[in-house]
Each structure stands twice: as C-alpha cells, then as structure tokens.
Amino acid sequence: MHFVVCAKQIPDPETPPAAFRIDEQSNEVVPAQGIAPVLSQFDGMAAEAALRVKETAGDDTKITVISMGKESAQAAIKQVLAMGADEGLLLEDDAFEGGDSYTTATVLSAAIEKLGDVDAVFCGRQAADWDMGQVGLGISELMNWPGSIIASDVQVADGKMSVKRVLADGFETVEVPMPAVVTVSNELGEPRYPKLQQIMQAARKTVNTMTAADLGLDASSVGAAGARLKLERLFIPEVGGDCDMIEGESPEEQAQALVAALREAKVL
Amino acid sequence: MAALVDGAPEPQESSPIPGQGKPARVRFVGAWWAPALALSGVGLVGAAEAQRSNAGREIFFNIEQGWAVYALMAALVGLLAYGIVRHATLWMIGKPTPGLLGEVPLRFRNALRLGIGQEKVRRDPYAGIMHTCIFFSIVVLTIVTAQVAIDDDLGLHFLQGDYYLFFSFYGDLFGLIGLVGVGMALYRRYFDDLHRIRWDERVEDHLIIGGLGLLLLSGFLVEAFRINVTELEQHPEWAKWSFVAWGLAEALNVIDLTEGQTLTGHVWMWWGHIVLAFAWLGLIVFTRLDHIFFAPVNAFLLRTDSPGRLATIENIEEQEVFGVGQIQDFTWKQLFELDACVRCGRCSEVCPANVAGQPLSPMHLIQDLKAHLASVGPDIQRAGHEEGDVRAVSPLAMTGEVIGDETLWACRTCGACMQECPVMIEHVPTIVDMRRYLVMDEARIPASAQQALENIEMRGHPWRGTTLERTTWMEGLGDVPLFDGSQEYLYWVGCSGSLVERNLPVTQSVFRLLREAGASFGVLGQEETCNGDPARRMGNEYLFQILAQQLVETFKAKQVQRVITNCPHCFNTFKNEYPQFDGHFEVLHHTEFLVQALDEGKLTPRFALDESMTYHDSCYLGRMNGQYEAPRQIIEVIDGAEFTEMKRTRSKGLCCGAGGGNMWQEEVGERRVNHVRTEEAVGTGADQVVSNCPFCIQMFEDGIPSIQPEEEGRIAAFDIAELLERAVLGPDGAGSDGARPAGAGAEAGTGASSTGQ
Amino acid sequence: MAQDILVIGEVEDGAPASVTAELLGAARRLADGGNVSVTLLGAAAAGAADAAFAAGADRAYVGADGAYDEFQPDQWIAAAQAAVEQASPAAVLMAQSGIGRDLAPRLAFRLDSAAAMDCVAVESGDGGFRATRPCYGGNAQATYSFATSPAIATVRAKSQEPLADPHSGAGETVELAAAGESRGTIAGREQAVSEGLQLQDASMVVSGGRGLGGPEGFEVMEALASALGDDKAAVGASRAACDLGWYPVSQQVGLTGKVVTPDLYIAVAISGASQHMAGCSGSKTIVAINRDEEANIFKSARFGVVADYKAVLPPLIEAIKAAG
Incomplete structure (x- = not known):
C-alpha cells in the first residue's frame, strides 16, 4: 500500500502571547524572534496514525510525506521521515503563496495524483495556525474519495479503512472503501519519539521538490491568485478586561471572599 | 575529605574565602581500634617485662595428618583460580573501558583508601566498627596462621620465648575482636528491625556470618583443648597470654574430662576448625565474600574525573x-x-x-x-x-x-x-x-518526559507551555547589560531562571546582587538556550551533544571566559561536561560568586534577618561538586539568621526529587520524593528552607501545601540569593522598612547562631 | 441589500437544535428582507418545520427520511446540494458542530466556492458577505470576504442571537429526496462514559489543567463540582491534562475539545493558553484560580484568585456548601 501524510510547517502555536504579533498592514503574523516554526501538531498525529497502520500492514507499505511550503518546510518533512515515513516531497513554488484551503487542497491533490498509486491520505484535523480544518476534506472531494474527519483511531483491512471518529458525545466507527482520506485528531495520542537511527537516516534522505509546473498546475489556479477566501483583516482580539483579584490573608479567607463575590454577582 | 563522593580529584569542597580554610573536621577514622592497638602495646611491653622464658609450643600438636592443611590449601587455590576465570570470562563480554590507564597513582591511592582503608564502609558508624573488627580480625589471624606455617615449614622456629607469648596474646585479641564484629553482625541480621541488609537476604548470608562465628569459636576451642592438656599443666604462666583460650581451658577443667577425652576433643576440634576455615574461604568463590578481592579492585577502577560527568558516546x-x-x-x-x-x-x-x-x-x-x-x-x-x-x-x-x-x-x-x-x-x-x-x-519514553525532550528540540527549553519569554525577568530592573565579550562574567540565567514564574525573583536577586557587588557582567537574553543537561540525563545523548557543541561555539564566539550560573545543573554541565566538547570555562555557581563577593567586602549584609532557616543541599552543587560550605558561609554572615541542619545533610542530603529529568515526569509510587524531603525540612521547625537550585525550590513549593495544609505557619522556600539580597539590600530591595539594620538590635554582632548538628 | 440565506439545520428531539435557531436569527438579520430557508433532515424533520418557521425560516427543505438521523456525509451533502440548487442562496450557514465541520468544506468544494469555519461573527455589507473567525489557536482573529458564491460559513454556538419574537408568516415546505447511497457505513457507536451532566449542558463548569500536577487533582475538582450541585456543575479539563491521561478526553474543553458557554466557568491551575480559551471564552463569568499571578487566564477572567489550588479548593468547597 502507499500512504500519503500531509504535513504543514506553521509558526509555533506555543509562542508566548506576549511574543505573538501581527503586522496589520500586511495582515501577516510577525515571526517571533528566536522561535522556530514547527510541524503542525495534528499532522504529527496523522503521521503517527499512518505509521501504526503500516506496522500492522507490513513492510511493503510505503509512506510519502508531502508538504506544501517554503524551503524551511524540509524540517517538517524530515521530522515525519524520522518518525518512519519512507519518502518526502516538498511542493515549493512562489505561486503557491497566499492561498487558501481550496488552493492548498488543489496543489496537494495534484501531487497525490502525480504519485499515482496512493491508497490513503492522512491529514491533521486542522492546521494549528489557521485552524480551518478543510484541506483533508478538500482532497477527498477533489480526488472523489471518501473522507472521514477527526479520527482517534485508524485501521486498514481488506481494502477498507475503519475510522474511529470523535463525536461530541462519544465515538463512531465508520468504514469506507479505499482509497480514502482521513483527518486525525489529538485523541489518537502523541506522535512517536523518533529513534536516533531513524533521525540520522532521515537526515541523509533527499527530499524531492516539485513546482506548480511539475504538477501541471496553472499559476492562476493556485496561491493568492486562485484563492476563494480573501483575508481582509487579521488582528489580535481584545480579551476580557478587568479581573477582580480576590485577596485574603489565607486560602480560607480567599475562598470566603470568592464565594461572597460570586453571590454578589448573582452567579451562585 | 571523607565527604568526597569517591576518589575523584578534589571535588573542591572549597572555601573561596582566603584565610578561612576548610573547617577542621574531627576525624574518627580508625579511632575505634586505637584501643586494640593500645592493648597490643600493653601485651608487647608485658612480654618484654616478663621473665625471659623458653616459651613455645609444638606445631601440629596431637595432629598426625598435618599435611591435610596443604591439601585443603591447594584445593582452595584451585577453587579461587576457577572462580576468577569463571567471572573474568563473563566480564570480558563487555566493551572496552576507556581511560583506565590514566591517573594510575590516584587509582592506587583509591584502592588503598577506599578499598583497603574502607573509608566508605565507615559512613555508617555501626557497620564501620563491625566491618573493621571482622576485617582486621581476619587479616591478623591470617598473619597468625601464616606465621605458624612459616615457623614449621621453614624450620625457623621463631615462635619462641617472649615473641611466642606476645603472638599468643594478639592472636587471641584479634580473635576476640572478630567475635565482637560477628556479634554485631548477628545482632543486625537477626534482632534489628528489618535492616537494609535483609532487603535481599540469601542463604549465603547466614553461612558467611554464622560460619565466621563458628570458625573463630572453633579456633578458640582448639586452642583451649590444647592448652588444657599442655600449658595449663606445665606452664600456666604462659597459658594466660592466650587469655581467651586460657579462660576456656580453665572452664574445661570444670567438666572434668580425662586427658584422653581432652586429646580426642582437640583432634575433633582441630579438624572441625580446619575444614570450616577452608570451607569458609571457599565461599569467596560462590558468595558475596568475593568482595574481599573485588572491592579494592573496583576502587582502583573507580572513575577519576567528576561524578557529575557522564561519559560521551564518541562518534x-x-x-x-x-x-x-x-x-x-x-x-x-x-x-x-x-x-x-x-x-x-x-x-x-x-x-x-x-x-x-x-x-x-x-x-x-x-x-x-x-x-x-x-x-x-x-x-x-x-x-x-x-x-x-x-x-x-x-x-x-x-x-x-x-x-x-x-x-x-x-x-x-x-x-x-x-x-x-x-x-x-x-x-x-x-x-x-x-x-x-x-x-x-x-x-x-514516558509521555511527559517526551514532551520535555521535544520541547528542548523545538523550542530550546524544557518548559512546555510557558507563557514567559527569556527577557521577562528583566522588566523593571533598568539597564540589563548584554554580554559582548568585554565583561568579566557571563551571567547564565538558564531556562528555569527565565521561563518559570517562581524562579524569576531568584534571577532578579542574583542580578541585583551582581550589580551591587560591582561585578562586570552581561547576559545573553534571547540567545540563551538549553545547555543540554536535561537531555543528557534523560538519555538523549545525541540532542545533548548538538546543544553542547552549539553552545560551546557560541561561548567561544562571544569570548566567554567566566560563567556564573543560577542553576547547579547548568553549573555542573558547563564545568564538568563542556570540557568534553573543548569548552573550557571558569564556572561559578552564584552561591560561590556571592560568598567571594562577601569575603572581598563587595557585598555587605547590612540588614539583620530574624529568621530561622534550614538548608537543602542540591545534589549537583553538593554531592556532584562538593560545594557544601559556600551556602552555609552565606547564612553564617547574615545577622540574626538562626540555622538548623536537616538530618540528612551535606553529602548525605536527600534529593528534592527533580533530578535526572524527573522535574518533567509524573512520579510513580507510594509517595512523591519532594513530599518526603519537604517533611524533613518542616521537621527542623525552621521558617524557611533555603536552597540554591530552581528545581529544588519548585519542588519544595509544590510539596509544602501537601505537608502543611494550613497556610498559617508554613515553611517558605527561598534561594540563597533571595535570602542574601534581603540581608544586603533590605527586605524591600533597597530600603530599610521593617528591617533592623545589623548592629542595632540585641543580637548585634553575634552573627548567625547555629543550632546545627 | 436583500439576499437569500440557507441554513443547514440540525434536528434535536423533534425540534430545531438551539444552534439552528441561533443561525436562523442570524440569517434573518443577514437576509435583510431576503428569503431564509432551512434544511431539516431526519425522521422528525417534518415535525420540526413549524418551529423552524417560528425561529425565522420562510422555507423548509425537509428530508423526512430516518436514514438522515445518522450523519452520513455522502447523504447529507446530496441533500444540502439539492437545497442550495433550489434556493440559490448568497450564503449558507451551518453550525460549527460535528455535522458542520464535516459538511461545510465538502459543500464548498462541490459548489466550487469557499467556506469559513468556526465563525464568531457573520455580516453582510457593501463588500459582500464577511465572516470573522479565530485563528492561531485563538491568539488572532481573521475577517474574510468571499471571491465566490455562495459564501459558506460554520458558526460557533452561542455566538448568534435567536430571534426575540417568533417570525410570522406561513412557511413553505419543500420535500427533499430520500437519503441516497453512502460510501461509508457506520460500524459502531460508543457513548462517552460520562457520569451525570454533559459538559455542554452544565450551567457551571469547573476545569482543571496541567497545574493540578496529576490525576488526583481531579478528585478535588469533582468534589468542587459536587459542592456546586451535581445537576448543575460538570468537570472539564484542559487538553494538556487530557493528553497526559489525567482525565477523559470527552471532558476536554478547548479548541479541539468541547466549546462550553456556562454561566460560571472556574478554571483551576490552567494557564489560559488561547487554545483553551477558545473553548470557554463564551462563559458568562470566568473565575481563575492559579498560583502564577502572571498567568494568561487572569486576562480573561472576571474573578481571579492567586493561590495554590491544593490550599484554596478545600475551604472553597466548604464555603460553597455553607452558602448552600
């Protein structure tokens, strides 16, 4: 079998709030000093899901990790390679810049098409920067493959993918024929810690690069030119406001004071 | 230097204050067996004073098969050789041990001091006395036996006259000392509440100690039977030199045996003693008695560098x-x-x-x-x-x-x-x-430890989820100089010192004290990154090496020569481990810098603190680097500070629980280590527990509410720098509000009162 | 400018779900005199139509087929597509629910248009339809316009107001086809084991975070919830605590967990990362209990207590019990 894992490199979501800044002119996040971009956490979980399937399916399963991004996204690809993926593919082209979920899914689908023999695509449930959660389903629509989202467990047997999905009040197991797309949630568990041997093997692997032309995509259909959602404004919302600090000589006093305050506010 | 971790070259139990050298340490090393030596002296003098005699005895008296001893000896030697070969073939499956050929003189000293001298055995006084009794008893009695053999085999016949009497005396004396040791061991093994030596008890343990007891007793009985039928009758004044056997021989008379029965008893006892002796020695091959040889050799093999250094995986x-x-x-x-x-x-x-x-x-x-x-x-x-x-x-x-x-x-x-x-x-x-x-x-890896390691890889620090930046602590401190190579010291704040809320005040205290002392220093600010200590101790040597190599390059590029660290873990890594990566810097923990500044008069504790405190030795400043004095000297110069030591202190101090990456792990087991240690701190009755390590302080702060649920009267955890800052700059940083300047109060000039043990 | 809006409705207990009523309220406002339609799918759909009309709909596309009761994307997307084709709306709204998350992107790709997910504000003006939504884990918000039509948006529950007064006017009901084929089959369902009150239904939520230090901290949290009333209060947890296995993932509050909007939200030993706040910022009153006075959570809290939870929760539980 041949699996594809889609991986995105994003600004570190754990950037301290004080260091998170936005350039309101360009509607862009200002990269925080000394804070390197990271692999979107859910994509790590998608890789973990694919690797778990590969472990049960056997060694003839190949995993290709694909990332659309700049040269620096090599690091995200290497990270998934170190976890145990077999090949890496970077989709890099200036034309890809400034796109939306639609153009991203378009580029990734073109790459998957190019690979040819793909049986399943694993994506994170959402990229932890824009938090949209559309690209996986977009690939599923563009490829016309079944898609299942927010998986906490993925199994593959007899040409079928069985996905345990996280619902608001529990779980649901869905079976779909392959090829199929699945998006993975954090309930699946932490991505594995790579073995050193694999880290070093990954470091030695060359990551292929493809451009819009290589994928047979017209520059007008990708990136900012092809985007259907236009970002009008990016801003930091004002939060909360005045917090009444409950003082007290002892925790007992603080507890009493808090209860009194809540009663006064008619919350209790 | 009994506080040494091991034979490492001077883990500098240093006192940076010139002229105020190491406090005299009362050494009881070996003092306990001085009485035995004295008694020997008495015996020697007594023998010299005694009437010149032709004292002596017949070797192999009453024994016809004396050759059996040699047969058993040959068997024993063969057995020992077999044992060594058997062990050695197993050891040789291991990999080569690098560095064993270095520091050979030190290695010999270690073998003597730690192996033969058994310095560490005496860290437990009871076991120390017990073991030394047994050890010297066996050594002396082996010499006694050897003399008998030499006397007989070489025909030298020097066991004559006065020396024979003295020989008889010290033979019995050390037999008795051996029995005292065996008695102590038996008490510990069979009557003490479940003692640590019974945590993994085996049959051989009973054989060894019981066997040795019987061996010594049977020796005395052989002697007693012989004396009963020989010296007691012919030369009773000789017999008294073998004072233990003489007493037993007299006791035999009470039973009223015939001479024939006594001689038969002697033969039986002799055989029993000889067989027991060789059987017991044979245990060396099969039991932990092999430590007789392995302990001194292992002392020789002991590392000669710092115990704070872990080996590098080369290539x-x-x-x-x-x-x-x-x-x-x-x-x-x-x-x-x-x-x-x-x-x-x-x-x-x-x-x-x-x-x-x-x-x-x-x-x-x-x-x-x-x-x-x-x-x-x-x-x-x-x-x-x-x-x-x-x-x-x-x-x-x-x-x-x-x-x-x-x-x-x-x-x-x-x-x-x-x-x-x-x-x-x-x-x-x-x-x-x-x-x-x-x-x-x-x-x-445990999930939480993995998160810490991943965070080090991704973000250069282990504190996942921190909302602080490396420069947050600088707010409100005015001009914080960045290190540019022109300053004398690099002040290394560390990840905890800048990214963990509780540790920020410590960083600020150290900063203000450095400024007060007029030190020439700068910080790296955003350019700081984890130096790799947690990664190395959690087993990710690869990550450690990458971080260490990068930081050594950074330090060199910035022409760093002297580093002051907030954290004993950073301190240990820079000091002991960076030399492995060609990073040679002079490294001080802030405690050491502060005590130096106090001594040079650059810092003056002007405010009295009427506070009671205890001190917790962090493992990496204390045990790993031997720095026990500097923090205590700081406490000592603070006027009004009342100091109580914890029961486990200095080299015996108990870890706070955070070391080895456990700061970032969930603990599994009955209790949390920090609860145990906090209990010990609370047990001193002090108001404060002072330490010098960001982890220790976090662990105490975490443990205190569990041990003391009532906030009233809770112990507080502080860094030594926070304490000193209060004494130097006043409780509010620069004013004297609420502080009693030193010299104005009743206790003025008395300095610290110590109730330590 | 009058425009037609389509709401993809959800039916709960025979009536439009509360979030559907909120969407209809928003749709009414956005339609600005235009037509508002709603899709209602499932065995109980027909019965829910009147309530949907009262909530603001002019027309209901009803697929009264029990097969719709279990959400199957292939079946629902066909129904939604059919409704869009008939209604030709300028915008399609749906809830940021399990269904909306799944359906909106598919519909966008089917219709060659675009969707904005998890919106907290939707508006219509000269520049056309605009949607504002949190991003960067809640650190930022982004406002989008749409280059294509219809504009599709999923909207966060409780972010929109339902109509204050029932909408008048006879509603029109249009039948949708019965559910078609689905490539997927549902092989099983598991109800999350959660004793008592569901998080989203609780009027009070007490949540614990990594700062609790271990699973035993949640025992105190449960005691606090009990003191507040087992029928009112539920216990939540931050993602950090759930990922560490200290509390079931079904109780996770935050961007990738539950979004809760109780009257009272007590965050204990939670630093207040934006990803967590995304799940609770709609609460009426937030109380933060944290040792770290600099913790981000205090920025969003109404009341703050700087204290160790181990010290302050036991007396707080007592005080709440005493207050009855």
Whole structure:
C-alpha cells in the first residue's frame, strides 16, 4: 500500500502571547524572534496514525510525506521521515503563496495524483495556525474519495479503512472503501519519539521538490491568485478586561471572599 | 575529605574565602581500634617485662595428618583460580573501558583508601566498627596462621620465648575482636528491625556470618583443648597470654574430662576448625565474600574525573546501538562492578526513589543485572566466539524487561547511591546508559518526559507551555547589560531562571546582587538556550551533544571566559561536561560568586534577618561538586539568621526529587520524593528552607501545601540569593522598612547562631 | 441589500437544535428582507418545520427520511446540494458542530466556492458577505470576504442571537429526496462514559489543567463540582491534562475539545493558553484560580484568585456548601 501524510510547517502555536504579533498592514503574523516554526501538531498525529497502520500492514507499505511550503518546510518533512515515513516531497513554488484551503487542497491533490498509486491520505484535523480544518476534506472531494474527519483511531483491512471518529458525545466507527482520506485528531495520542537511527537516516534522505509546473498546475489556479477566501483583516482580539483579584490573608479567607463575590454577582 | 563522593580529584569542597580554610573536621577514622592497638602495646611491653622464658609450643600438636592443611590449601587455590576465570570470562563480554590507564597513582591511592582503608564502609558508624573488627580480625589471624606455617615449614622456629607469648596474646585479641564484629553482625541480621541488609537476604548470608562465628569459636576451642592438656599443666604462666583460650581451658577443667577425652576433643576440634576455615574461604568463590578481592579492585577502577560527568558516546552517528540495551553493551568495568556488589543496601537506603516507595532500588537493580549476566553471559560469550548472533542470545530484553522502564525513569541521578556504595559501584552511569538505549534506540519514553525532550528540540527549553519569554525577568530592573565579550562574567540565567514564574525573583536577586557587588557582567537574553543537561540525563545523548557543541561555539564566539550560573545543573554541565566538547570555562555557581563577593567586602549584609532557616543541599552543587560550605558561609554572615541542619545533610542530603529529568515526569509510587524531603525540612521547625537550585525550590513549593495544609505557619522556600539580597539590600530591595539594620538590635554582632548538628 | 440565506439545520428531539435557531436569527438579520430557508433532515424533520418557521425560516427543505438521523456525509451533502440548487442562496450557514465541520468544506468544494469555519461573527455589507473567525489557536482573529458564491460559513454556538419574537408568516415546505447511497457505513457507536451532566449542558463548569500536577487533582475538582450541585456543575479539563491521561478526553474543553458557554466557568491551575480559551471564552463569568499571578487566564477572567489550588479548593468547597 502507499500512504500519503500531509504535513504543514506553521509558526509555533506555543509562542508566548506576549511574543505573538501581527503586522496589520500586511495582515501577516510577525515571526517571533528566536522561535522556530514547527510541524503542525495534528499532522504529527496523522503521521503517527499512518505509521501504526503500516506496522500492522507490513513492510511493503510505503509512506510519502508531502508538504506544501517554503524551503524551511524540509524540517517538517524530515521530522515525519524520522518518525518512519519512507519518502518526502516538498511542493515549493512562489505561486503557491497566499492561498487558501481550496488552493492548498488543489496543489496537494495534484501531487497525490502525480504519485499515482496512493491508497490513503492522512491529514491533521486542522492546521494549528489557521485552524480551518478543510484541506483533508478538500482532497477527498477533489480526488472523489471518501473522507472521514477527526479520527482517534485508524485501521486498514481488506481494502477498507475503519475510522474511529470523535463525536461530541462519544465515538463512531465508520468504514469506507479505499482509497480514502482521513483527518486525525489529538485523541489518537502523541506522535512517536523518533529513534536516533531513524533521525540520522532521515537526515541523509533527499527530499524531492516539485513546482506548480511539475504538477501541471496553472499559476492562476493556485496561491493568492486562485484563492476563494480573501483575508481582509487579521488582528489580535481584545480579551476580557478587568479581573477582580480576590485577596485574603489565607486560602480560607480567599475562598470566603470568592464565594461572597460570586453571590454578589448573582452567579451562585 | 571523607565527604568526597569517591576518589575523584578534589571535588573542591572549597572555601573561596582566603584565610578561612576548610573547617577542621574531627576525624574518627580508625579511632575505634586505637584501643586494640593500645592493648597490643600493653601485651608487647608485658612480654618484654616478663621473665625471659623458653616459651613455645609444638606445631601440629596431637595432629598426625598435618599435611591435610596443604591439601585443603591447594584445593582452595584451585577453587579461587576457577572462580576468577569463571567471572573474568563473563566480564570480558563487555566493551572496552576507556581511560583506565590514566591517573594510575590516584587509582592506587583509591584502592588503598577506599578499598583497603574502607573509608566508605565507615559512613555508617555501626557497620564501620563491625566491618573493621571482622576485617582486621581476619587479616591478623591470617598473619597468625601464616606465621605458624612459616615457623614449621621453614624450620625457623621463631615462635619462641617472649615473641611466642606476645603472638599468643594478639592472636587471641584479634580473635576476640572478630567475635565482637560477628556479634554485631548477628545482632543486625537477626534482632534489628528489618535492616537494609535483609532487603535481599540469601542463604549465603547466614553461612558467611554464622560460619565466621563458628570458625573463630572453633579456633578458640582448639586452642583451649590444647592448652588444657599442655600449658595449663606445665606452664600456666604462659597459658594466660592466650587469655581467651586460657579462660576456656580453665572452664574445661570444670567438666572434668580425662586427658584422653581432652586429646580426642582437640583432634575433633582441630579438624572441625580446619575444614570450616577452608570451607569458609571457599565461599569467596560462590558468595558475596568475593568482595574481599573485588572491592579494592573496583576502587582502583573507580572513575577519576567528576561524578557529575557522564561519559560521551564518541562518534555517536556511527554507533549501531545507542546506550546499553543488552548486557554485553556495558563496559567490562560495569560488569565487573556487578560482581563487587555485597547487597548491603546502603544505596537503596539513601535512594530518593526508594525512600519514597518508587520502583527503583539501586541494589536490586545491580543484583538483577548480575543475575542476568550469570544467566545469559555464558551463552553470549560462546556466541561471540562462534560468531553467532550475539544479540539474539538473551530471551529477555535486558533494558525494559530485566530492568523495567519505570525503574530507569525513577532515577534522579542524584548520586547518593554512588556516594554511599562501600564497594564503589557507579550506578548512575549504568542507569543513564540504559536510558540512552530506551530513548535513542527504542524511543520509549514516558509521555511527559517526551514532551520535555521535544520541547528542548523545538523550542530550546524544557518548559512546555510557558507563557514567559527569556527577557521577562528583566522588566523593571533598568539597564540589563548584554554580554559582548568585554565583561568579566557571563551571567547564565538558564531556562528555569527565565521561563518559570517562581524562579524569576531568584534571577532578579542574583542580578541585583551582581550589580551591587560591582561585578562586570552581561547576559545573553534571547540567545540563551538549553545547555543540554536535561537531555543528557534523560538519555538523549545525541540532542545533548548538538546543544553542547552549539553552545560551546557560541561561548567561544562571544569570548566567554567566566560563567556564573543560577542553576547547579547548568553549573555542573558547563564545568564538568563542556570540557568534553573543548569548552573550557571558569564556572561559578552564584552561591560561590556571592560568598567571594562577601569575603572581598563587595557585598555587605547590612540588614539583620530574624529568621530561622534550614538548608537543602542540591545534589549537583553538593554531592556532584562538593560545594557544601559556600551556602552555609552565606547564612553564617547574615545577622540574626538562626540555622538548623536537616538530618540528612551535606553529602548525605536527600534529593528534592527533580533530578535526572524527573522535574518533567509524573512520579510513580507510594509517595512523591519532594513530599518526603519537604517533611524533613518542616521537621527542623525552621521558617524557611533555603536552597540554591530552581528545581529544588519548585519542588519544595509544590510539596509544602501537601505537608502543611494550613497556610498559617508554613515553611517558605527561598534561594540563597533571595535570602542574601534581603540581608544586603533590605527586605524591600533597597530600603530599610521593617528591617533592623545589623548592629542595632540585641543580637548585634553575634552573627548567625547555629543550632546545627 | 436583500439576499437569500440557507441554513443547514440540525434536528434535536423533534425540534430545531438551539444552534439552528441561533443561525436562523442570524440569517434573518443577514437576509435583510431576503428569503431564509432551512434544511431539516431526519425522521422528525417534518415535525420540526413549524418551529423552524417560528425561529425565522420562510422555507423548509425537509428530508423526512430516518436514514438522515445518522450523519452520513455522502447523504447529507446530496441533500444540502439539492437545497442550495433550489434556493440559490448568497450564503449558507451551518453550525460549527460535528455535522458542520464535516459538511461545510465538502459543500464548498462541490459548489466550487469557499467556506469559513468556526465563525464568531457573520455580516453582510457593501463588500459582500464577511465572516470573522479565530485563528492561531485563538491568539488572532481573521475577517474574510468571499471571491465566490455562495459564501459558506460554520458558526460557533452561542455566538448568534435567536430571534426575540417568533417570525410570522406561513412557511413553505419543500420535500427533499430520500437519503441516497453512502460510501461509508457506520460500524459502531460508543457513548462517552460520562457520569451525570454533559459538559455542554452544565450551567457551571469547573476545569482543571496541567497545574493540578496529576490525576488526583481531579478528585478535588469533582468534589468542587459536587459542592456546586451535581445537576448543575460538570468537570472539564484542559487538553494538556487530557493528553497526559489525567482525565477523559470527552471532558476536554478547548479548541479541539468541547466549546462550553456556562454561566460560571472556574478554571483551576490552567494557564489560559488561547487554545483553551477558545473553548470557554463564551462563559458568562470566568473565575481563575492559579498560583502564577502572571498567568494568561487572569486576562480573561472576571474573578481571579492567586493561590495554590491544593490550599484554596478545600475551604472553597466548604464555603460553597455553607452558602448552600
């Protein structure tokens, strides 16, 4: 079998709030000093899901990790390679810049098409920067493959993918024929810690690069030119406001004071 | 220097204050057996004073098969040779042990001091007296026996006259000393409440101590029967020199035996004694008695560098196995060490994990490894020779099954086990070697530890989820100079010092004190990054090496020469481990800098603090680097400070629980280590527990509400720098509000009053 | 400018779900005199139509087929597509629910248009339809316009107001086809084991975070919830605490967990990362209990207590019990 894992490199979501800044002119996040971009956490979980399937399916399963991004996204690809993926593919082209979920899914689908023999695509449930959660389903629509989202467990047997999905009040197991797309949630568990041997093997692997032309995509259909959602404004919302600090000589006093305050506010 | 961790070259129990050298330490080393020596002296003088005599005795009196001794001796020698070969073939499956040929004179000194001199055995006074009694008894009685043999075999016949009498005296004296030791051992083994020596009790333990007791007693009885029928009748004044046997011989008279019966009894006793003696010596091959040889040799093999330094995996990228996954991945020295273990339990008694009921007992770990070596070693050795698949031999994964993951993760790398081990086993490197395998080879890590490691890789610090920046602590401090190579010191704040809320005030205190002292220093600010200590101790040597190499380059590029650190872990890594990467810097922990500044008059404690406090030795400033004095000297110069030591203190101090990456792990077991240690701090009755390590302070702050649920009267945890800042700059940083300037109060000029033990 | 809006409705207990009523309220406002339609799918759909009309709909596309009761994307997307084709709306709104998350992107790709997910504000003006939504884990918000039509948006529950007064006017009901084929089959369902009150239904939520230090901290949290009333209060947890296995993932509050909007939200030992706040910022009153006075959570809290939870929760539980 041949699996594809889609991986995105994003600004570190754990950037301290004080260091998170936005350039309101360009509607862009200002990269925080000394804070390197990271692999979107859910994509790590998608890789973990694919690797778990590969472990049960056997060694003839190949995993290709694909990332659309700049040269620096090599690091995200290497990270998934170190976890145990077999090949890496970077989709890099200036034309890809400034796109939306639609153009991203378009580029990734073109790459998957190019690979040819793909049986399943694993994506994170959402990229932890824009938090949209559309690209996986977009690939599923563009490829016309079944898609299942927010998986906490993925199994593959007899040409079928069985996905345990996280619902608001529990779980649901869905079976779909392959090829199929699945998006993975954090309930699946932490991505594995790579073995050193694999880290070093990954470091030695060359990551292929493809451009819009290589994928047979017209520059007008990708990136900012092809985007259907236009970002009008990016801003930091004002939060909360005045917090009444409950003082007290002892925790007992603080507890009493808090209860009194809540009663006064008619919350209790 | 009895406070040394081991034979390392001077872990600088330093006192940077010139002219105020090391406080005189009362040394009881060997003092206990001075009476024995004195008695010998009395005997010698007595013999000289006594009437010149032709005293002496017939060797092999009443014994016709004296040759049997030589037959048994030959058998014993053969057995010992067999034992050595058997052990050695197992040790040799290990990897080469680098660096053993360095520092040979020091190694000999260690063998003498720690091996023969048994310095560490005496860290437990009761066991020290007991063991030294037995040790010297065996040594002297062996010499006694050897003299008998020489006298007879070489026909020298020097066991005559006055010397014979003195010989008889000290033979009996050391036999008696041996019995005292055996008595103490029997009491501990059979009457003491479950003593550590019974944590892993085996049949051989009864055989060894019971056998030795019987051996000594039978020796006295042989002598008594002989004296009863010889000296007592012919030369009663000679007999009294063998004072123990003489008493027994007199006692035999009470039973009223015929001479024939006595002679028969003598023969039986003689045979019993000889057979027992050789059987007991034969135990060396099969039991932990082998420590007689292994302990001094292991003292010779003991590392000669700092115990705070872990070995580098050289050419890590070319290794096939990372760390130790199977028994043959250890060095042969590590395998040798397993055989040296005597199951005394001292390591486990002081191990913080074991104290808290967590799944690590260093003694059992060593014993489990030893048993595993014995079970799979021969097959591995064979497979190695026949070029079989060595790694397929063991049916069990050593790292993971023989030694469980949770055992390895429970280690705090605090070094207490190594500090106490009387046979100089180095547990911590052995444990870290197996962690290296877990992390780098198997990638099997507890989730929370993994998060810390990933965070170091991704963000350059272990504090996942912090909302602080490396410059947050600078707010409100005015101009904080960045290090540019022109300053004398680099003040290394560290990840905890800048990214953990509780530790920020400590960083600020150190900063203000540095400024007050007029030090020339700068900080790296955003350019700081983890120096790799947690990664190394959690077993990710690869990550550590990358971080260390990068930081050494940064330091060199910035022309750093002297570093002051906030954190004893950073301190240890810079000082002891960066030289492995050609990073040679002069490293001071802030405690050391502060005591220096006090001494040079650059800092003056002008404010009295009427506070009571106890001091917690952090493992990496204390045990690993021998710095016990500087913090105490700081407390001493603070006017009004009332100081009480904790029961476990200095080199015997208990870890706070955070070391070895446990700061970022969930604890498994009955209790949390920090609760145990907090209880001990609270037990002193002090208002404050002072330490010098950001982890320790966090652990205390975490533990205090559990131990003292009532906020009223709670103990508070402070860094020594915060304490000194209050004394130097006043409680509010610069004013005197609420502070009583030193010299104005009733206790003025008395300095610190110490109620320490 | 009058425009037609389509709401993809959800039916709960025979009536439009509360979030559907909120969407209809928003749709009414956005339609600005235009037509508002709603899709209602499932066995109980027909019965829910009147309530949907009262909530603001002019027309209901009803697929009264029990097969719709289990959400199957292939079946629902066909129904939604059919409704869009008939209604030709300028915008399609749906809830940021399990269904909306799944359906909106598919519909966008089917219709060659675009969707904005998890919106907290939707508006219509000269520049056309605009949607504002949190991003960067809640650190930022982004406002989008749409280059294509219809504009599709999923909207966060409780972010929109339902109509204050029932909408008048006879509603028109249009039948949708019965559910078609589905490539997927549902092989099983598991109800999350959660004793008592569901998080989203609780009027009070007490949540614990990594700062609790271990699973035992949640025992105190449960005691606090009990003191507040087992029928009112539920216990939540931050993602950090759930990922560490200290509390079931079904109780996770935050961007990738539950979004809760109780009257009272007590965050204990939670630093207040934006990803967590995304799940609770709609609460009426937030109380933060944290040792770290600099913790981000205090920025969003109405009341703050700087204290160790171990020290302050036991007396707080007592005080709440005493207050009855």
